[in-house]
Amino acid sequence: PKNFPPGPRPLPILGNLLQLDPVNPLKDLERRRYGNVFSLYIGSRPAVVLNGLEVVREALVTHAEEYAGRPTHLLISHLFESKGIVLANYGSSWRDHRRFALTTLRKFGLGKRSMEERILEEVSHICTELESSAGGSMDPQHLFHLTASNIICSLIFGERFEYDDPVILTLIQRLEELTKEAFGPWAMLYEIIPVLRPFPLPFRNILHKFNQMKEHIKKIVTKHKSSRVVGEPRDLLDCYLDQIDKTANGGSTFNDTHMVFLLLDLFMAGTDTTSNTLRSAVLHLMTNQHVQDRCYREITNILEGRADASFEDRHAMPYVQAMIHEVQRMSDTVPLGVFRTTCSDTQLHSYQLPQGTMVIPNLSSVLHEEGQWKFPHEFNPENFLNEVGEFVKPEAFLPFSAGSRVCLGEGLARMELFLVLVTLLRRFQFVWPEDGGVPDFSLIFGGTQSQKPFRLGVHLRSSERG
Numbered sequence: 001p002k003n004f005p006p007g008p009r010p011l012p013i014l015g016n017l018l019q020l021d022p023v024n025p026l027k028d029l030e031r032r033r034y035g036n037v038f039s040l041y042i043g044s045r046p047a048v049v050l051n052g053l054e055v056v057r058e059a060l061v062t063h064a065e066e067y068a069g070r071p072t073h074l075l076i077s078h079l080f081e082s083k084g085i086v087l088a089n090y091g092s093s094w095r096d097h098r099r100f101a102l103t104t105l106r107k108f109g110l111g112k113r114s115m116e117e118r119i120l121e122e123v124s125h126i127c128t129e130l131e132s133s134a135g136g137s138m139d140p141q142h143l144f145h146l147t148a149s150n151i152i153c154s155l156i157f158g159e160r161f162e163y164d165d166p167v168i169l170t171l172i173q174r175l176e177e178l179t180k181e182a183f184g185p186w187a188m189l190y191e192i193i194p195v196l197r198p199f200p201l202p203f204r205n206i207l208h209k210f211n212q213m214k215e216h217i218k219k220i221v222t223k224h225k226s227s228r229v230v231g232e233p234r235d236l237l238d239c240y241l242d243q244i245d246k247t248a249n250g251g252s253t254f255n256d257t258h259m260v261f262l263l264l265d266l267f268m269a270g271t272d273t274t275s276n277t278l279r280s281a282v283l284h285l286m287t288n289q290h291v292q293d294r295c296y297r298e299i300t301n302i303l304e305g306r307a308d309a310s311f312e313d314r315h316a317m318p319y320v321q322a323m324i325h326e327v328q329r330m331s332d333t334v335p336l337g338v339f340r341t342t343c344s345d346t347q348l349h350s351y352q353l354p355q356g357t358m359v360i361p362n363l364s365s366v367l368h369e370e371g372q373w374k375f376p377h378e379f380n381p382e383n384f385l386n387e388v389g390e391f392v393k394p395e396a397f398l399p400f401s402a403g404s405r406v407c408l409g410e411g412l413a414r415m416e417l418f419l420v421l422v423t424l425l426r427r428f429q430f431v432w433p434e435d436g437g438v439p440d441f442s443l444i445f446g447g448t449q450s451q452k453p454f455r456l457g458v459h460l461r462s463s464e465r466g
């Protein structure tokens with residue numbers, strides 16, 4: 001289009017795909033040769049990549065409404081049929097469901113003491129798991145996924161799963177695979193060469209895994225319907241069923257199909273994000289004992305004589321706050337946000353973006369942008385502390401994105417990260433195991449990124465022994 005952002009010359013059919021590293025395209029997307037706003041062809045479709053705080057903020061915050069759409073042509077949009085919240089296009093159904101989810105999560109405790117109790121109850125299960133490895137090491141690959149998924153499952157389905165339950169272990173495994181594969185090369189081929197879709201190629205696996213997860217959610221819904229008492233909701237799912245009843249005759253956007261996608265959305269968005277951040281946290285803490293020691297001193301000092309932490313305590317723990325934010329910055333969990341589209345013709349800097357242009361907000365570029373951070377490329381909580389040791393949050397801290405589609409679970413995620421880490425650090429010391437080899441901090445790219453597998457060395461703090 002006329003006056004479109006510049007970018008590398010595309011090839012027919014493939015566009016610029018061959019110029020992107022299929023394992024991790026983040027470096028290629030940060031190429032500043034064309035400036036902070038540049039275009040890229042994914043197949044025959046142009047997309048615009050936004051790098052750095054200034055343009056990301058200009059698009060997502062200053063022109064929030066104009067950039068609030070979601071693409072409909074991606075494999076992941078097909079899986080979700082553009083329903084639910086995360087991948088729903090900007091319109092009344094998205095608005096109704098976002099409002100419903102926020103109101104209902106609050107009703108079941110978000111922002112209240114009851115949510116803290118729910119989270120602390122779940123942390124006690126992680127403690128039991130870790131205690132059984134005290135003095136040795138364990139594989140934390142699924143531990144934090146189980147925690148995060150149990151917290152969200154208790155809100156939406158009113159139930160938690162035991163840590164060895166094969167149902168939840170399978171769901172978590174599918175979820176981890178999906179968030180990587182749906183952004184991999186096969187997903188790209190599915191999008192750009194539609195004639196390939198009927199063939200038995202690896203992207204059929206992605207569809208199959210997603211359908212398995214969907215079927216599982218449908219089973220939970222059926223079970224719920226039979227045990228439900230109308231008007232006495234136990235969880236978000238019951239509230240949704242009540243909502244369907246209330247609005248049955250009025251052209252409402254609430255129905256069984258949307259419900260399944262909303263539940264999948266909350267389960268998926270609420271699990272892989274928080275848990276990957278927690279796993280990254282223990283890796284950084286194990287390899288930075290001085291940070292762990294300073295957090296421990298702050299925690300024991302503030303919580304002296306008390307059984308549990310409260311989310312309010314964060315204000316009295318600037319160093320712990322700084323550590324958690326630094327973990328989020330380095331774990332870079334949702335590196336490219338969730339892709340947007342423009343809802344109308346719009347202008348960015350001097351460029352014109354027609355309605356329907358796909359926009360990729362490179363959040364990773366903001367979280368490591370030189371000039372925004374004291375130590376952009378290393379783990380250092382000082383990034384969030386001022387000269388007198390007070391906690392400060394730089395504007396470039398955007399792991400939850402920004403604007404009208406900012407992460408709906410930010411409040412829940414922040415509460416989880418704080419309560420889980422404070423409780424664990426008070427009770428355990430994490431150490432790099434002797435047989436752990438050399439720590440590898442590189443991330444496995446995907447819709448959500450994660451650390452490579454590692455072992456977690458666990459010591460019980462002396463104050464906690466017998």
Ligand code: HEM
Nearest residue numbers: 085086269270273274334337338400401405407408409413
């Ligand atoms: C550390 C944890 C988390 C991170 C880093 C994170 C990050 C993000 C990001 C970057 C987006 C895209 C926003 C945009 O398009 O601009 C998003 C959207 C979303 N997140 Fe989170 N998230 C986290 C936890 C959660 C949790 C716990 C929930 C569950 C309640 C959740 C639910 C959602 C939903 C429903 C959306 C879609 C919002 C919309 O399209 O209107 N997230 N998240």
